[in-house]
């Protein structure tokens with residue numbers, strides 16, 4: 001079947017981006033609220049017993065219920081409610097003792113019932129907050145509501161798969177996957193704050209182990225409402241909604257773009273049109289959706305196939321007691337237990353898995369500050385280079401890293417060689433001892449051996465020796481470089497310095 | 507009298523005495539179908555071969571002692587074509603599901619199969635249960651066995667007509683606003699709408715989820731109780747089914763109603779009501795009084811708003827329930843269309859009857875933003891008031907007694923042009939669904955033209971035993987249920 005492709009026309013003039021070339025009449029701030037959808041990693045779907053396993057063959061994890069066949073009925077998965085309560089408690093929300101499911105009605109081929117079971121009036125939880133840090137200052141961002149809902153299926157328009165542009169395929173595996181929608185208050189004042197909020201939110205979900213939070217795989221999705229206003233004003237401007245931002249980086253980029261676009265319109269005396277836009281990753285611009293696509297009246301009404309959800313206070317308390325240590329508590333513990341600076345502690349605990357990684361490494365190599373430097377530096381840089389890769393699948397495990405740090409401490413390798421070992425570990429997953437042995441990277445700390453090389457270099461460069469002796473201090477660096485080159489970087493740097501100083505001064 | 511004219515419990519006794527086999531009953535039913543079905547058209551699908559084979563297998567297994575002889579074992583039963591039957595076409599009398607074969611059984615079907623019934627076929631109905639005459643079907647009009655120029659009522663008209671004509675021994679119907687009771691009244695069968703939540707809706711193709719219930723349509727009260735025994739009870743597949751123990755309803759069948767307090771809702775005796783119907787209802791009340799009951803008038807003050815509230819709530823739910831018939835995954839899809847939206851529109855325009863489309867539009871409208879509070883929400887509030895009316899009345903009375911329908915069976919075509927007139931034929935049955943209580947229709951006489959009239963006995967939530975008991979007492983002292991249509 002032929003589905004509508006999203007081919008909105010380009011309505012905006014190309015804008016200078018980033019927004020630097022225009023001298024603004026006044027200073028602006030953004031007002032941003034985020035709507036986050038996160039997929040819960042329960043064993044089965046929200047209203048049937050189908051598996052939630054990712055990557056199954058198309059339409060493999062389906063049954064009459066999640067395929068919306070005639071006559072079937074939904075049954076609420078208790079684990080979804082439990083995960084919802086965990087999340088809501090960690091975000092300081094009030095859990096509703098009585099909440100309702102509702103039908104959100106709209107036609108789309110990958111929505112087989114033509115309605116999504118969601119919550120509308122009386123959601124699971126309301127009135128919470130998440131604390132973020134921006135430029136070292138703490139700020140609470142309000143969480144308006146958290147509700148449970150089912151995901152839709154997936155339409156596949158790729159001609160390479162369907163074999164014709166006249167057809168689309170539908171995979172219902174995702175249909176009925178449990179989602180939490182977490183809606184924030186419009187409390188963020190910059191795209192950077194929005195990114196911080198999102199990272200903090202992701203961190204919480206990871207700590208709770210309720211979601212994989214993988215934006216690229218779609219287990220964490222984010223839409224934003226954004227408006228701008230003169231800084232200091234309390235009046236709200238006209239907002240637009242931005243969708244399709246499928247990575248943390250893109251959330252910030254899209255909001256920066258949209259903010260700049262709105263400011264330009266205001267600066268030129270124009271008016272913002274309230275509309276829904278899609279972020280175009282390739283072009284780096286936002287585009288409005290066609291009005292047809294957004295003109296939905298979802299006709300919400302209470303889902304008659306499900307009874308109201310009544311949550312027992314005791315159950316909430318039981319879940320509250322079972323909550324794990326969350327980021328803020330772990331930050332405090334890292335500061336006191338490991339004696340590392342608050343900044344380090346915050347960076348390391350932002351993600352549960354990075355914090356776990358750090359602690360596991362410190363257990364094997366008990367020098368907390370050195371480990372912190374390596375994790376925050378080389379490890380996180382490496383993950384970022386690989387598009388925010390998951391530290392749990394990093395080829396350099398805590399065993400690798402601790403092993404390498406021990407080799408440095410013992411003087412087996414230099415800090416410089418360590419960088420080589422590090423890259424190799426990342427590429428091959430081999431243990432550092434093995435790499436050092438294989439590549440003969442053991443540091444040369446034998447004074448006679450190094451002295452012989454130093455002598456050879458001095459003898460081969462009489463002119464430079466003369467220059468050095470005449471006061472050209474820079475020449476010293478030349479000799480160090482030559483010695484290191486001659487030893488493939490393996491000479492102990494302290495020893496090289498010492499010997500060169502001795503021999504050049506005679 | 508042929509075997510197909512007997513009741514379930516009579517046939518069961520004969521089977522127990524090994525006088526007859528399931529195959530003999532089934533053959534009798536099928537031969538009755540051969541004789542009369544071309545005139546009545548009660549069925550959408552007759553499972554001739556399957557039924558004979560099933561009956562044969564059941565007989566063999568009974569003989570070897572492999573299965574117990576329960577009250578329903580080997581009995582040919584018909585099923586309204588709104589209930590999913592695994593591997594058997596289930597159309598809802600709609601073009602849009604003309605080719606739908608469910609890969610699952612409704613819970614009620616699974617429960618009947620546990621008792622080793624013989625499924626004779628799937629009966630005609632008003633499309634998706636929307637109608638009161640079984641004229642609104644893609645598969646033609648079902649005729650009333652008492653007068654072929656008249657409707658059998660609806661929407662479970664096929665089931666009621668089949669049972670009274672001997673084309674099935676018993677049947678399942680569904681009741682959203684009167685769809686079991688009104689055809690029972692028109693065809694002289696005994697039909698019961700259980701309390702909402704008493705019978706699982708899993709596999710019942712939804713018309714209005716908060717009102718729909720499956721129930722039995724039978725030749726007498728005992729058969730009704732036997733069928734209810736089989737289908738009632740909590741089902742983990744239906745969140746709205748109630749987890750309460752299910753009594754043995756046949757144990758309630760004691761013809762003793764001494765001291766019974768009957769309430770007669772005065773709002774159910776309206777101007778324009780057929781005089782003969784009213785007369786028979788009062789006659790029935792006098793029979794019950796003679797048996798030791800007392801009666802007095804009671805007011806259910808919000809009755810007059812029931813039809814209006816129903817025609818907001820039921821279409822609202824229907825508009826959403828029927829949205830899944832979009833031509834994408836199963837059922838009918840238009841041959842020609844230009845794009846997705848056009849495919850949806852053409853498929854749905856061609857796949858539904860005008861009455862179904864009318865209700866989808868009504869429901870879509872009342873749920874639309876800006877109208878929701880004025881219509882849907884207000885209707886829900888009215889519903890609460892109606893429910894309270896009944897709760898108040900049942901504080902004083904054991905049962906309420908009322909007509910099922912203001913008129914006996916009307917002529918085919920008489921009301922098809924006037925939807926409002928059609929809607930009003932459910933005026934006495936709709937409030938029961940809105941309140942979620944239980945009620946049954948039992949034959950209480952005939953008009954001078956020989957058309958059946960039904961008596962409605964209404965009970966409180968989970969009051970099935972009481973209404974069955976009252977009905978049984980009435981039946982034991984009357985002969986109306988024994989009368990057969992002249993075919």
Ligand SMILES: [Zn+2]
Pocket residue numbers: 045048049050061062063064065066067176
């Ligand atoms: Zn499923």
